[in-house]
Amino acid sequence: MELAYVVVIILLSLGMYTIITKKNLIKIVMGFTILESSLILLLILVSYKPGGAAPILDKPYEIVVDPIPQALALTAIVIGASVTAVMLAVVIKIYKRYGTLNVDELRKLRG
Amino acid sequence: MSRMNAMFKKLYKLVLVVSLAIFLFIVFDEIHNLDNNSKRYLSEHYISEGVQETGAINIVTSVLYDYRAFDTLGEATVLLTAAAILSFLVPLGKDKMLGTTFTMIVSQTTKFFIPFLAVLGAYLILFGHLAPGGGFVGGVVMAVIPILLTITYRVEFSEYKFKPAKKKLAEDIGAIGFILLGLVGVVTGSNFLANGQANFGPGNTGELISAGLIPFLNLMIGIKVGAGLAIIFNSLIKEK
Numbered sequence: 001m002e003l004a005y006v007v008v009i010i011l012l013s014l015g016m017y018t019i020i021t022k023k024n025l026i027k028i029v030m031g032f033t034i035l036e037s038s039l040i041l042l043l044i045l046v047s048y049k050p051g052g053a054a055p056i057l058d059k060p061y062e063i064v065v066d067p068i069p070q071a072l073a074l075t076a077i078v079i080g081a082s083v084t085a086v087m088l089a090v091v092i093k094i095y096k097r098y099g100t101l102n103v104d105e106l107r108k109l110r111g
Numbered sequence: 112m113s114r115m116n117a118m119f120k121k122l123y124k125l126v127l128v129v130s131l132a133i134f135l136f137i138v139f140d141e142i143h144n145l146d147n148n149s150k151r152y153l154s155e156h157y158i159s160e161g162v163q164e165t166g167a168i169n170i171v172t173s174v175l176y177d178y179r180a181f182d183t184l185g186e187a188t189v190l191l192t193a194a195a196i197l198s199f200l201v202p203l204g205k206d207k208m209l210g211t212t213f214t215m216i217v218s219q220t221t222k223f224f225i226p227f228l229a230v231l232g233a234y235l236i237l238f239g240h241l242a243p244g245g246g247f248v249g250g251v252v253m254a255v256i257p258i259l260l261t262i263t264y265r266v267e268f269s270e271y272k273f274k275p276a277k278k279k280l281a282e283d284i285g286a287i288g289f290i291l292l293g294l295v296g297v298v299t300g301s302n303f304l305a306n307g308q309a310n311f312g313p314g315n316t317g318e319l320i321s322a323g324l325i326p327f328l329n330l331m332i333g334i335k336v337g338a339g340l341a342i343i344f345n346s347l348i349k350e351k
Contacts, residue, residue, distance in 0.1 A: 005139045013132040020124050046142065055170035056243065057162050066154045067161075067170040074175065075186050078247055078336070082193035085343045089200045092347070 004045050011038035025091045025101045029084065036080040043073040165306060166322035167240035175245070176328045180304035183328075184289060187335055191286055194339045197346040213263055221263045228256055236333035240322045246329040250336025257341040266349060275345070278338045285335025292324055292331065 011034055018031030047069035055067040091101070098106055157170055157178070165173040175183050235249030257278075260269040296305035306323045320326070 006136075009132050009135045009139065012135060013128050016131060017124070017128045020128070021121070054243070055158065056168055056241075057158070057170060058168050058241075064158050064170075066151060067157055067174050068154050070171045071174040071179065074171070074245075074247055075182065078186055079189050081340075082190050082343075085347065086193050086196055089197050089347060093200060 002045075004041070008038050008042045008045065011035075011041065023103050025094065025103065028103075029087050029091060032087065033080070033084055036076070040073050040076055040080075043069040043076065162316060165325065166316050167325050168316065169240050169242065169245070172240045172245050172325060172329070173322075176240075176325045177304075177306045180293070180306070180328070183332070184293070184304070187286060187289060187332060190336060190339045191282065194282065194342045194346075197343050201346045201349065218263050221259050225256055225259065228252060228259075232256075232333075232337070236329055237319070237326065239329040239333075240325045241319070246332030247336055249329075250333040251340060253333065253337035254340035254344070258344045261345060261348060266345065269345065273341065275342070278342050281334050282338040282342065285331045285333075285338065288331040289328060289335070292327055295324065 015031045015033075015035030015038060018034060019028055022028055022031065047066035049063055049065050052063040052065040053061040055064050055070065057064065094106065095101055100106065157174060161170045161173050162168060165177045167173040167177070232249045232252035232255075235244035235252055236246055237249075239245035239249065257269050257273045260272060293304035297303055306325060316322070
């Protein structure tokens with residue numbers, strides 16, 4: 001087990017802990033971002049092979065890292081950026097409407 | 112009593128997260144052991160045949176724009192939807208979010224950097240099938256230009272230089288151009304967004320004009336991502 005996987009686990013747990021415990025909406029968005037970056041790191045780690053070249057084959061290489069998780073990581077980055085932007089816009093709207101960012105005080109959101 | 116309750120709640124959440132971490136530890140250990148003795152047939156095929164089949168040296172680009180181009184279309188649609196939602200949610204107003212004014216050093220440095228950013232973005236977009244980069248990365252670098260203008264010289268100047276209507280037009284051109292380029296595959300009697308199967312592979316592998324439709328798809332995605340991110344940033348900063 002490499003150290004980098006432990007880093008992924010720490011980041012993922014940290015993001016999850018932030019999402020569950022924090023009360024501020026901006027901090028919750030930050031937790032989502034940390035979680036997402038840990039997943040991107042995991043995708044890159046899965047594709048890695050020791051001593052492998054980047055998948056740009058201008059000349060024949062012995063070992064080449066797996067290109068598919070890298071393409072998926074690119075997709076994940078773009079979608080994560082879009083989702084973060086939409087979340088922040090909704091947070092701005094919530095602040096305008098209720099005057100607070102504390103989740104416990106947003107009573108009208110409770111069903 | 113209520114303090115005890117709050118402490119118990121906090122401890123409960125901590126235990127939940129720690130058990131998640133232990134579960135992930137076991138799963139990743141399995142993944143790591145699995146790696147060494149399993150063969151990945153699909154990626155082996157992409158690595159050994161991808162250059163001949165698509166004509167692009169950069170295998171990540173050939174996965175994105177040839178083998179799984181339909182996924183890329185969906186991804187671009189997500190970005191379009193995000194830009195549409197933001198310009199719908201956030202009303203147009205003055206920039207109240209920017210509180211600071213900068214000194215001359217910042218504005219002169221920004222002015223100095225912008226041409227280099229434009230060249231870097233154009234390079235990343237156009238050489239996406241030959242070198243690291245591609246439409247998404249190059250588009251983000253291009254979107255940094257209006258964002259820098261907005262931060263340094265306020266929204267009014269940025270929107271005088273890059274008009275919102277023109278940015279929206281550029282995003283539409285990117286989206287529609289991607290679909291039209293995909294339809295070229297249908298017209299020539301193959302699948303939607305086909306490139307390697309339909310034998311669009313003029314030019315020698317490794318030159319600028321090669322790999323069939325991939326450079327043009329890269330260009331469309333670059334225009335679309337750049338315009339979309341600029342619209343998103345300006346909409347967020349113009350909140351009243």
